[in-house]
């Protein structure tokens with residue numbers, strides 16, 4: 001089977017891990033953690049970055065540091081990996097799910113504005129849902145498939161409603177929005193994941209990137225048991241969510257290859273898009289505001305037997321997979337506040353992702369194309 005997306009471990013990973021072992025710095029303090037934070041901050045275009053144990057925990061810590069708490073509400077697109085919503089739940093808050101637009105499959109600014117106008121009101125102490133009185137604390141766009149959401153349009157809505165933006169850019173390191181780096185396009189903070197299926201991996205891990213120094217300090221504080229002194233003094237209910245030096249060592253070796261990985265991801269996407277251009281298979285969107293990091297490649301299948309088609313690809317050795325099942329269709333979030341899902345509902349189960357590891361060979365790419373064309 002030609003795999004969907006496997007880690008590409010061909011650089012200094014083993015050497016840096018050996019260095020951790022030799023130095024005994026294997027835990028949550030160590031030079032690789034600091035180096036990794038600096039390198040990701042630079043790639044994200046932010047002043048600060050705090051490394052955590054996963055993307056989910058980075059988002060959780062970021063939301064908490066922004067003041068999201070029990071019974072609050074955070075707005076996000078339904079078209080995302082469930083972890084975005086889980087991080088909100090981990091704060092004791094609830095997601096408010098919004099549809100995506102058909103041009104980018106990211107949070108739709110028009111639907112967002114319409115939903116806010118219809119269901120929320122601004123009071124002297126914040127924004128509240130009219131029906132239940134819960135406070136809305138933030139808007140969380142997701143950079144789907146490595147594409148930036150339309151941040152300028154979202155910012156207009158966010159400013160009107162005085163809500164901060166925190167971006168789930170889990171798989172979008174290297175993406176740009178109107179020439180700006182993914183962490184520098186108008187959000188208060190951005191999250192990146194270094195899970196094994198992302199373009200750059202640390203085995204597991206996350207980063208919360210921001211220009212806001214107090215926010216970065218609070219994320220660091222919360223994720224390291226909220227220690228307030230050299231002894232066992234703690235001033236908050238903290239978490240043990242720091243990244244280890246071992247993870248960061250792998251991450252640092254991966255960051256040395258970021259440019260090459262991004263180039264390969266973009267080549268893979270261009271190769272598939274060209275190969276399927278005349279077939280009726282619909283390419284993933286290319287919104288003009290973003291230079292995508294092209295995390296995943298694939299297409300939208302225009303006919304009804306999508307499962308049968310995917311099975312035929314898999315029988316022929318191509319690891320074709322479905323993409324995220326939207327959050328509003330997931331059991332824990334069936335009763336979440338939400339907009340209509342006109343775009344999301346007719347889209348999500350026709351998406352097929354194709355093998356796109358950065359170490360895939362050209363002959364494997366040609367094989368994938370041949371199998372897809374034959375199955376059509």
Ligand SMILES: *Cc1c(COP(=O)(O)O)cnc(C)c1O
Pocket residue numbers: 054055056057080081083084142168170171193194195204205206
């Ligand atoms: C991968 C991913 C996450 C979760 O990151 P983890 O590091 O696995 O916790 C969250 N949101 C999106 C959009 C992702 O792609």
